[in-house]
Amino acid sequence: MKNYKFQLLSLFGVLLLLSSCGNNNGQNKSSGALNSSAAEKVYVAPGEHDEFYAFMSGGYSGNLTVYGLPSGRMFKEIPVFSQFPTTGYGYSEETKPMFNTSFGFVPADDSHHPDISQTNGELDGRWLFINGNNTPRIARIDLQTFETAEIIEVPNSAGNHSSSFITENTEYVVAGTRFSVPIPQRDIPIKDYKGNFKGALSFISIDPEDGNMEIKFQLMMPGFNYDLSHPGRGKSHGWFFFTTYNTEEANSLLEVNASQNDKDFIAAVNWKKIEEYVTNGGGTKMPSNYAHNVYDEHTHTATSTMKKEVLMVDPTKVPGAVYFLPTPKSPHGVDVDPTGSFIIGNGKLSADLTVHSFDKMIAAIEAKKFDGEAYGIPILKFEDVLAGTLKSGGLGPLHTEFDGKGNAYTTFFISSEVVKWKVGTWEVLDRKPTFYSVGHGMIPGGNSRKPFGKYFVSMNKITKDRYLPTGPELEHSAQLYDISGDKMELIYDFPTHGEPHYAAGIPAELLAPKSKKIYRLDDNKHPDAVLSPDGAKVVRKGNEVHVYMSMIRSHFTPDNIEGIKVGDKVYFHITNHEQDFDVPHGFMMIGQNNSGLLIMPGQTKTSVWEPKQPGVWPFYCTDFCSALHQEMQGYVRVSPASSNIEISWSLDGD
Numbered sequence: 047m048k049n050y051k052f053q054l055l056s057l058f059g060v061l062l063l064l065s066s067c068g069n070n071n072g073q074n075k076s077s078g079a080l081n082s083s084a085a086e087k088v089y090v091a092p093g094e095h096d097e098f099y100a101f102m103s104g105g106y107s108g109n110l111t112v113y114g115l116p117s118g119r120m121f122k123e124i125p126v127f128s129q130f131p132t133t134g135y136g137y138s139e140e141t142k143p144m145f146n147t148s149f150g151f152v153p154a155d156d157s158h159h160p161d162i163s164q165t166n167g168e169l170d171g172r173w174l175f176i177n178g179n180n181t182p183r184i185a186r187i188d189l190q191t192f193e194t195a196e197i198i199e200v201p202n203s204a205g206n207h208s209s210s211f212i213t214e215n216t217e218y219v220v221a222g223t224r225f226s227v228p229i230p231q232r233d234i235p236i237k238d239y240k241g242n243f244k245g246a247l248s249f250i251s252i253d254p255e256d257g258n259m260e261i262k263f264q265l266m267m268p269g270f271n272y273d274l275s276h277p278g279r280g281k282s283h284g285w286f287f288f289t290t291y292n293t294e295e296a297n298s299l300l301e302v303n304a305s306q307n308d309k310d311f312i313a314a315v316n317w318k319k320i321e322e323y324v325t326n327g328g329g330t331k332m333p334s335n336y337a338h339n340v341y342d343e344h345t346h347t348a349t350s351t352m353k354k355e356v357l358m359v360d361p362t363k364v365p366g367a368v369y370f371l372p373t374p375k376s377p378h379g380v381d382v383d384p385t386g387s388f389i390i391g392n393g394k395l396s397a398d399l400t401v402h403s404f405d406k407m408i409a410a411i412e413a414k415k416f417d418g419e420a421y422g423i424p425i426l427k428f429e430d431v432l433a434g435t436l437k438s439g440g441l442g443p444l445h446t447e448f449d450g451k452g453n454a455y456t457t458f459f460i461s462s463e464v465v466k467w468k469v470g471t472w473e474v475l476d477r478k479p480t481f482y483s484v485g486h487g488m489i490p491g492g493n494s495r496k497p498f499g500k501y502f503v504s505m506n507k508i509t510k511d512r513y514l515p516t517g518p519e520l521e522h523s524a525q526l527y528d529i530s531g532d533k534m535e536l537i538y539d540f541p542t543h544g545e546p547h548y549a550a551g552i553p554a555e556l557l558a559p560k561s562k563k564i565y566r567l568d569d570n571k572h573p574d575a576v577l578s579p580d581g582a583k584v585v586r587k588g589n590e591v592h593v594y595m596s597m598i599r600s601h602f603t604p605d606n607i608e609g610i611k612v613g614d615k616v617y618f619h620i621t622n623h624e625q626d627f628d629v630p631h632g633f634m635m636i637g638q639n640n641s642g643l644l645i646m647p648g649q650t651k652t653s654v655w656e657p658k659q660p661g662v663w664p665f666y667c668t669d670f671c672s673a674l675h676q677e678m679q680g681y682v683r684v685s686p687a688s689s690n691i692e693i694s695w696s697l698d699g700d
């Protein structure tokens with residue numbers, strides 16, 4: 047109680063005590079969140095800005111959310127792999143091509159691992175990459191517009207999970223398959239899995255100027271499950287590490303049958319060697335269908351191109367390119383420390399963490415000290431590559447992050463805690479509970495040579511009693527720890543959207559100054575844009591009617607349209623003529639079998655409407671844009687299919 051009396055001296059202490067007594071189960075007391083300083087640490091005063099951006103994957107939402115740290119305030123949901131009626135993404139004619147795949151239009155996905163582009167191993171804040179896990183794809187988000195700029199499908203893959211991590215100069219974004227499959231896909235008995243199913247690891251090159259992605263090569267690996275990956279950095283730049291499980295190659299009841307081997311592997315891939323091999327003509331061109339979808343910021347329109355082949359590389363044809371590092375016990379995350387010296391295997395069925403040494407790995411390779419091979423790929427000896435073991439860290443290690451001060455932070459799902467330990471001595475320095483059952487953790491810049499080790503965000507799988515109940519379905523819970531001192535301090539809880547698996551954080555000062563405010567109207571190259579209200583018109587082309595419309599506070603041009611008939615397909619091509627920051631207009635049409643649109647200043651979007659009944663039907667602006675927002679409306683007269691009323695349009699009678 048002495049401690050609490052002391053806190054009463056400060057106003058924050060009083061407030062916290064008052065707000066905490068009623069609903070707290072006592073866990074916070076031991077974790078220090080009742081300290082008056084905790085409130086100060088997360089408090090961002092009205093009008094003030096956060097210190098960091100945190101981009102949280104959406105998991106089964108398929109999207110990405112943007113938060114501020116330390117406040118835990120959500121700023122935006124960026125639609126990526128899932129249709130998003132809030133803005134019309136995936137519903138507008140311009141963005142439908144973003145959803146094209148070799149399976150046709152795929153409206154949703156499961157996004158897991160965002161990663162921010164780097165230069166010399168440090169975050170450069172140009173782009174963010176994120177994987178679609180279910181229908182294998184990688185997306186690139188432009189961090190000036192905070193919009194999805196590109197999506198590339200990854201063929202010969204299934205469960206694109208060990209993805210989308212980037213190399214330290216953003217040379218490649220890498221994707222590995224979680225589920226091995228027949229390559230090429232074909233109709234074979236599932237029991238023939240062993241030896242016949244393969245796992246493709248994809249190296250997708252990134253254009254240094256515009257960020258455009260292209261599949262440079264795929265590596266045809268044995269039929270294991272490639273779970274996670276991380277790039278080497280510094281001395282290990284040029285290598286990429288992938289965890290595997292199910293090296294048993296079981297195809298049923300994996301919870302038992304894929305846990306037979308005491309050790310699975312971390313695959314170490316020397317991608318520079320393979321790059322050299324393919325540059326010199328190595329690899330085989332293999333027919334593969336996949337979509338490459340690119341959004342053009344100037345035409346405000348996406349195009350989709352179907353690609354027909356990939357370059358497939360057989361790892362056994364490139365000596366020195368791939369090795370297996372035995373790693374206990376069905377490892378999930380593989381994480382590389384900021385110096386690039388240590389490769390951490392998070393064996394999820396283990397109490398210990400295995401740390402491999404990059405230097406020892408190179409020495410063992412040079413000494414050709416192998417312990418057999420798997421499908422022609424040399425296996426190194428566990429003892430020869432082992433740097434150390436973190437003993438009794440906790441139960442069920444999943445992922446490890448780094449603070450740039452020589453410490454690592456590992457999440458333990460089963461024992462529900464985050465454990466801080468020293469890289470090099472492998473001693474546990476601190477442990478704090480998570481509420482509850484943490485998956486990934488995130489330190490801004492944690493996957494780079496230069497982490498910003500001030501905060502650790504734990505992304506928890508189970509929420510239970512952390513917030514007011516909202517029926518059976520609860521948002522997942524994130525927790526913020528101050529890691530600037532010797533001991534971690536839990537300072538805040540905040541709900542997240544979907545299921546964040548990983549997240550990527552970056553100092554706000556690296557992004558905020560570059561954030562785009564408007565799209566310039568004089569740079570609008572949309573073929574159906576109306577650049578001046580005088581250009582507004584309505585044109586019939588057979589059964590199609592194209593409405594070229596502009597919007598500005600607080601009217602549409604035109605706002606009265608006649609001559610539309612039942613059976614027509616009406617395209618509203620709408621251009622927002624505002625050139626001020628933060629003045630979007632919206633558009634919705636009664637009975638439209640489609641989402642509405644949210645159109646930003648200078649932007650053009652198109653929505654399709656197929657009127658079914660004669661009448662006079664209103665449309666209106668859905669975003670409260672001015673004091674006369676309610677007046678921002680219009681009518682479309684729809685006549686029977688047999689009518690011969692000519693197309694006409696007007697604004698205020700003109």
Ligand code: K7E
Nearest residue numbers: 158444485486547548
């Ligand atoms: Cu561990 Cu998809 Cu990285 Cu979930 S993954 S936690």
Ligand code: CUA
Nearest residue numbers: 631667669671
């Ligand atoms: Cu435009 Cu409301």
